[in-house]
Amino acid sequence: MAESENIVAETAEKIFADLADAQTINHDKQGAWKAPLWQALTEAGLPLSWVPDNLGGSGASLAEGFSVLNVAGRHAIAVPLAETMLAGWLLTQAKIASPEGEMTVVPASPKDRVTLNADGSLSGRARGVPFAKDAKHFAVLASGKDGISIALVDAVKCRIESGIGLGGDHNDTVTLDKVQPVITKPAPKGFEQTTLMLMGGVARSLQIAGALEAMLDISVRYSNERVAFEKKISKFQAVQHNLARLAGENAAALAAATSAADTIVSAKSLDTDAVFLEAASAKIRCSEAAEKGSGIAHQVHGAIGFTIEHILHRYSLRALAWRDDFGSESYWAVELGKLVANRGADELWPLVASR
């Protein structure tokens, strides 16, 4: 990790440690911690990390932003930091300035479509949009007769059917019924909905990898404290092997996610087989790791980890929920499988080895 990434990640780490301590926020049912946390993140320029100065952001590098997402995953925070970063990134693609405040991206699933109408309005329905209820603006990707456009939309102009996702965060359905955007601009050449989904998928992969690291950490700690059959449960080989497997899942998720992020950082174009392999693989592997890893973390904790008072669910359920955003692992596996089959058997190894 480069020096600057370290500094930005450390800034994020410090803010989360001070204002989003897992024990504290787990007991704060009113969510009073959210506003001060968001304010601190905003003051540090983190939500608009990926927006250059001239478009209203802090102009951090892609790599710095990715490192923040990994840290955010380790803290499984329930504010739309990743979503606002992605929204700012999307708007920046079309050189649209980012407003202040929380944002999210529409659509957040490869299946949903928003249409740019001839009169410049937007129509469509997007399900499973993370934090739509908390957002002031949406960064919208829409298809029209002239191709793909990117728009900034005022959230109050859209119909939002509120829902709560697996992780306990807002996961809403956003309906645009001839909504006039604040501004619309064409997306750069080659930028497709898939591009947004791949970027969102990498963001979620980094968050899952972070959550798994936290799960490993608290599981190891718990196993070294909990006594059963007159010894620490960490001394039982069955428990040790479970934790070793959890470490393996954490490692695989970390490797896949950071590799994909690194690929995007250094890619000249996001429309290549290499980016697709890396980003799709990260989402697939991290989602699989979320399932296996959270299962082990809960097994190690026993009944206490199943309680609302314990912090484990903050990580385990979010990691599981993140699997669904920007295309599930099943979706990406089908798409990756199709690409590999299309290129042919003898091109598979050269593709893998090119990374």
Next chain:
Amino acid sequence: MTAALRFDPIRLPEKCEQLRKEVRAFLAEEIAAGTFDPHAPNREDNDAPEFSRRVGAKGWLGMTWPKKYGGQERSFLERYVVTEEMRVANAPTRRFFVADRQSGPVLLKYAPEHIKMDILPRICRGEVCFAIGMSEPNSGSDLFAAKTRATKTDGGYLINGTKIWTSSAHIADYMIAIFRTSPPTKENRRHGLTQFLVKMKQPGIQVNPIGQITGQFEFNEVVFTDYFVPDDHVLGEVDGAWKQATSELAYERSGPERFLETYYVLTELVRAVGKNPDTRSAEGIGRLVAQVHTMRRMSVSVAGMLQAGKEPVVEASIVKDIGTVWEQQLPHRVRDLAAFVEETATNRETLEKQLDFAIKTAPKLTIQGGTTEVLRGIIARGLGLR
């Protein structure tokens, strides 16, 4: 944080890509000349001495070693490229693989100069084959229970006892083995074992082949009867082999051979399903490709750490744990997916033959070179659980 696992996104340097092209071109020529069939991993004769010499002539054996011993002083990442290309092509590497990966580095570190000058250049030329003498009939994963004795005598040691599951012992010129020179102490049960260089094909050594469930005769029982090893063949500290064994294991555990052993069935499955797979096949292939890509990224990351002089023992153990579990499952997953492949697929027979062999191979993958159970113990220690 407890673990602080590191898997930085290390990429192979640009110069590796030129090397990769050279290796692919070389292998293509060898395939064209009939040296080996890339679609037939079930090679009756994996021992290919002439091929081994040609690989040596290319400068691809001992390539990280000092030039004065015949090496090329190239990086560990360049070696990685050669290893993975050979593996994916199903090239017959048996004769040189162990010497290049493991035995050479041990000699470099512990052998006296005249032995290094004698043997290392021959390894680099692809002329000598090595075996590793670790397991015994009652000592496998529990390495430190080894009983085969090395008794001090004039100018050397007399070896008596039996090694078992010794791959390639029937063709090997040398073995690097651990023998008991002293009993274990109360304080340290690992004490008392010494590493030796053993010259094979000599009186006093009897090699008995052992058939494997794959139908191959790849490992052996090796019986030593009053076999004499001279003093200068002691490698490292007498009674202190346990100090030497651990750090090198990172190399052994994290290489491409730890997740690519059954890879050929995936290639063949992709061929069998054709350009337009149904959803089920596409999803299955996608998940397998995501996995092999991730494993490779982890493995390259460890290789990069080794090149940088670090000792990523836990990370390397993780690579072997999940890599071998995956390559063990791979033929079964491919079998699942192949169930609906069209009868007319032209490579159907090849795929079926490969699956048959890969499924038979699979059980050994999580046993050889450190069982999954031992690896998880090492990982657990790294996590602070032991």
